Each structure stands twice: as C-alpha cells, then as structure tokens.
Amino acid sequence: MIGKLNHVAIVVPDLAAASEVYRSTLGATVSEPVDLPDHGVTTVFVELPNTKIELLHPLGEDSPVAKFLSNNASGGIHHVCYEVEDIHAAIDRMVDEGARVLGDGKPKTGAHGLPVVFLHPKDFCGTLIELEEVGEPRIAAAG
Ligand code: CO
Numbered sequence: 048m049i050g051k052l053n054h055v056a057i058v059v060p061d062l063a064a065a066s067e068v069y070r071s072t073l074g075a076t077v078s079e080p081v082d083l084p085d086h087g088v089t090t091v092f093v094e095l096p097n098t099k100i101e102l103l104h105p106l107g108e109d110s111p112v113a114k115f116l117s118n119n120a121s122g123g124i125h126h127v128c129y130e131v132e133d134i135h136a137a138i139d140r141m142v143d144e145g146a147r148v149l150g151d152g153k154p155k156t157g158a159h160g161l162p163v164v165f166l167h168p169k170d171f172c173g174t175l176i177e178l179e180e181v182g183e184p185r186i187a188a189a190g
Contacts, residue, residue, distance in 0.1 A: 048140060049129035053179050054099040058112045059122040062091055062104045069093045069100070080104075083158055087111050090158060101158070126165070126175035134162045134180035146170040154180070 059065035062080055069091075070077040078092040087110035093100035103125060105113040115125055131137040134154045141148050147167035157163030157179055166176040 048137060049131060049178070050181070051130045052098045053128040053130045053177075053181070054101050055127050056101045056103055056125045056177075057122060058103045058115050058119065058125045060104075060116060060120065062089060062102060065102045065122070066091050069102070075100075082106055085156075086158055087113075088158075124174075126177050128163075128177040128179050130181045131178045132180070132183050134164060134178060137178050137180075138164060141166060 057065070066077050066080075069075045076094040078094075080089050080091050082089050084107060087106050087108075088103045089106045090104075091102040093102065103112050105116060112125060116122070138148055138152065138154070142152075147170055149165040149167060152164075154162035154164050157177070159179065162180040164178050166178065168175045
C-alpha cells in the first residue's frame with residue numbers, strides 16, 4: 048500500500064544552525080524557514096534527489112513538537128512520511144489491521160496542502176508514521 052518515502056522530519060532546537068549543517072557541512076539544497084501556524088511549526092525543507100528532509104521547530108503555543116524537543120534537547124527524528132494513493136482506503140486498512148490512527152481518525156490537511164494522517168508509533172516499530180495522499184501516480188500526457 049505505501050509508496051515513496053515523501054520525507055523524514057527532524058525536530059531541531061535551532062533552525063538556523065540545523066540549516067547551516069545541511070547547507071554547508073552536508074552540501075544540500077536548503078529552503079528559507081517557512082512558518083506553518085496551523086501546524087505549530089516552522090519548517091525548513093531540505094531537497095534531496097530522492098526525498099526531502101523537513102527540519103521542524105516549534106511555533107507558538109501548543110506546538111505538537113514542543114514536548115518532543117523538551118524530551119530530546121539536541122533534536123531527533125520525529126516521523127517518517129510515506130505516500131499513499133487514497134487516504135481513506137489507507138485509514139480503512141489501518142483500522143482493519145488493528146493499527147491506531149491518531150487524533151479523530153480523519154485526514155487533516157498537511158504541510159504540503161495534501162490530506163494526511165498520523166499512525167501510533169507503538170504499532171509501527173516505535174516510529175511515528177505520517178501517511179500523505181498524493182493521488183494516483185501521474186503519467187505524463189502525450190503531446
Ligand atoms: Co511530515
């Protein structure tokens with residue numbers, strides 16, 4: 048069911064310092080910081096040839112990554128995001144398999160404007176999983 052790895056999200060205590068590590072030390076293409084107030088995070092996107100890294104930092108009150116950062120002062124991997132064609136079919140399958148979908152179990156609009164859900168880490172090898180609906184694989188139109 049799952050398709051491509053869309054991104055790995057890393058929570059960091061200092062976005063500027065983390066951006067510099069990816070830009071200068073690792074030689075990656077790194078975006079400017081983007082505030083996502085609806086998600087309670089500021090994000091820097093690191094573009095890799097086959098996937099993305101998202102550097103996350105808490106924004107505002109009740110950020111979903113604030114507790115993670117307080118438990119992991121130097122930062123760490125927060126979640127991995129896999130692409131699915133149909134988020135509702137994916138949710139149904141998770142429920143059938145006995146896996147826990149977080150929140151109210153309904154998709155929300157994620158950081159890329161696409162429907163997402165999160166799955167309980169205890170059901171998936173200790174890793175928080177995000178599923179993102181990217182639709183069916185697109186085939187380039189002829190002409
Ligand atoms: Co994500």
